[in-house]
Each structure stands twice: as C-alpha cells, then as structure tokens.
Amino acid sequence: MSKGVCTFAASALAMAVSFGAATAQGYPEKPIQVIVPFAAGGQGDVKARLVIQRIQELGLLAQPMVVVNVPGGAATIGMRQGRDADPDGHTLLYIHQTMMTSELTGVLDFSYADLVPVAETNYSCLLTATAEGSGIADAEDWIAQARANPGGIKEATLVGSSAHFTTEMFASAADMKVGYVNAGGGADRIASILGNHTKTAVLVATPVVQNPKLSGLVYYGAERHPELPDTPTAKELGYDVTSCLDNVW
Template structure:
C-alpha cells in the first residue's frame, strides 16, 4: 500500500499529470469496510476472514476498520447477492471460495462469477472426514462397510448443498455405493455442533475448522481429501488416496471478491493490501497453523484462475449428477 505525502503530491503535480499507476494508487477507504462472510460464524470462511482482518489490523495496512458480517443462507447465495447488489462500492468485500462458485453452478443462482469482482487469492485448502472420538468407526473402510449394511442410516454433515462439502461427500459416497446420507448445514460451526452432539455420524470440515478438536481428542479423522498427508494435528489422518480411492482428491481456493464494476484504483488498492498480507508473519503463521497451502494470486491472476476452475467444476459436477 502506498501513501502520498502532501509535499510529494505537490511535486508530482508540478511535473505534470499523474501516471496511470499513480492514479490507481490514489484511492484509500474513507469509511469502515464491510467484510461479508456468506456462511455462519465458526466455519472455514469465517475463520479465514478473521485471520485476514487481524493481519491487516496488526500491520496497519488500511486506515479504517474491517467489520466482519456473517450473512449465511442459501449455501452462500445470501451473502453473494448482497455483495453483487453493492455495485461499484469499494468499501464492501467478501470471502470467496470454491464452494461458493460450485453452489452458484449447482443451484443455478442469479449471482454468478461475472457478477462480482475478483480481488485476490491467498491460499488453497482441503477437507477432512471426521467422527466423534467415541465412534466405533476407526477407518473409512469401517464406515463404508457399515453404511452398505444399513443404507441411508449413517449421516454426513457438511456446509451447504451443492458446494465443496457436498462434492467431496459424493466422491466418498461412491465407494460406499451411495449408502451414506448427506445433511446440509449453514456453516462449519453448525456442522461441528451436530457432530459433537451426536446428531450426525460424520462431519466434513476444512482443517482450520477442526484442528482444535483433533488436537483435543474430541474427534478423530477418517480420511483427508488431499494428495498427500498434512502435517501437524493431521499427520495421523490418512488420505483417501492411500486408502485406495485415488479419485477422492479435492483442493479448494480461498479468495476475496468485491461488488461488480469496482473502479480500477480500488482494485489496485486491494491488490496491494492482499499482497502485503500474504507476506506478513501473521498470515504465514495462520497458513501453517491451519494446514493451508500458500498460493498468492492478484486480481487479474485470480480472475483467470477462477474462470478455469469454474469450467472444471462445471464438468465435475455434471459428471457427478449435481447438474443435469
């Protein structure tokens, strides 16, 4: 982020018009930032938003406060619609991830990728199958065998319908011969409460959502949807690949978006902020603590990457029967 001192500004004006890059650096927030999380508190998107806001605050990267507002509902559609309605408003941001994009596709939502402005991507994430510590199931093979013996009696809780949790459920349900039943929740916090309360058999979570419970011993992991095992709290959780299911792999992006038609100078400003966050000690510690994969992409790179991912998800979701 660049600030122009008054004396420097006078000098630049005396020399002539500002360059395009200098003009793009002019905008700064004039009021507090609405930071929309389209899911309930306690889930992966919520935790990600709070980590980003804390890194911005500690490093004094913006002159205003980040006000986190949870707007759950419709598998992300409520939050997406709100941000899309704030046309050209650079003081409104939201978390945006693979699950929101997939939900847009599977639910034929009015708000699509073209109705928001990509601002950046900071990490890749994955998902893990967990059960309560006192569950009789010690492996995914145990769970799948029990499900096949009593179809639709074992339940799997996840965030939303048609998003990343629902997708990896479908990947895991294939070797279970379709015998598991999916139960959607408004966010990871609600799904976690259901698992711990014994209301569902299994929960699907991002590592950041469940690491404390794994470390504390209240839950155990049956399988993780990454190519390789994660480190730290998840070192003992086997991948689905090593359990004989090579197609059960999924990595999701974690990014940030704004309303449509944002002015270029605002996009440039948030580019600078997110770039500095990616290099901060606070963010690097959060990446390590939550078993994320660092993957910084600016607004232009994110727009291209998200478009490619949209095409990939459309094909995958159609193959799995989510889209007819």
C-alpha cells in the first residue's frame, strides 16, 4: 500500500475518532466549511473533495462538509479567512507547505503555529511537467535551454508557493535560471502550459498521469512515480532535491 493510501486511510480513521467523539456532544450543529485557498480544479481542491467524499460515504458526520474555494493573493486570502474563522469546529482550512513558504517570503503575516491541525489527509510529491508543443524533449533539454537562455524559459507558478520554491531549489542545484509567470494555483498552471503560454509548471503527478498531452520532466520524490516510470527523479539526474506536500486540515 502506498504512503498516500495509508495516509488517506489513517486520516479517515482520525476523522472518525475526533468527529465521532464530538458528535456525541451534538457536533456538528451545521455544515462544516472547508476553505481551499486555491481555485477549483487544482490538486488541493481535488484532494479535499476526495477526502470529503470518503467521509460522507462512511457516514462519519451528521452534517455535510462543503468546499469553499477562496483563491487569490498567492493563497493568502483563503489562509487568512481560515485563521479568522470562529474556532467552533465548523470551519477547516485545507493547506500544505505553501503556508510556510508564504510566511518565509513575507506575504503572510502569521504562522502555521497559529492554527490547530486536525489530520494529514494525503502526501504527494511534486514534479516539473511540460505539454505538447513546448519544444522541451526531456529534463536534460529543459536544463540546457534554461542555461542557454537564462530567465527566458518561462514557468507557470504561484509565486511564494511550494511549487515556486521547488523550482528554485532545482534551478540552484542545476545552475540554471528559470523565468516565472505568476499564473496561480494548479489548475491555472495546467491551463498555462497546455495553452503553450509557458513551457513548464510544477504539479502533483495526478494530472500528468491522466492527461496524455502532459509529460513529466523531473520528479521530486525519492523514487520514480510508479505511474510515470519514464520520468527521472532529481536525484537520478544528479541533483539532491526532493519536494513533497503534506496536505492537512
């Protein structure tokens, strides 16, 4: 069983225990809002909805859980709404390491330590992807082009996010310079590379596995992704870079 599946199962159990105890005291009294600080269709949105679907299938709650997409401000608008919500258990913020990177870049004026985590819902490593028509054949070609044209090979990113930090770590290790277009969350980055407005984007593996027009260049897990066996890891290419997301609420 993969770590992602184990994490998902453990999360469902944790939710059953925590919410089960609360339900005995009349909780929840109304629908639970799950703030996703990204646009609909991105990895955070999809993962949140999958977890909610499973919670509903198991009948863990007497009230529904409802996703509220609050994109904008490099995810900081939704994160602030989550922080400022009444601490009554009826609002959850669904987030990952982007909260930390936003704090590091100064666009967020509070810390993950100001919030109380309920459960880790899934664990997934990132990859650099490209699309048909980008003119990039593979990882070595991407690196060569970026070195030959510093800043000219554009990447769709969310400035200040984990995706942005991932590319910066790899670019530093590979002695290359990438140009950035602040496209937004995962769904917007996918649209950008599919439209050939940018050459690359950092994503989770799922959309690359599912869309034949997308391909992986570099995977940032410890080993190759089982469904993307032709995508090398950064370490295989000689660069000691790993980058994975822990989604929590």
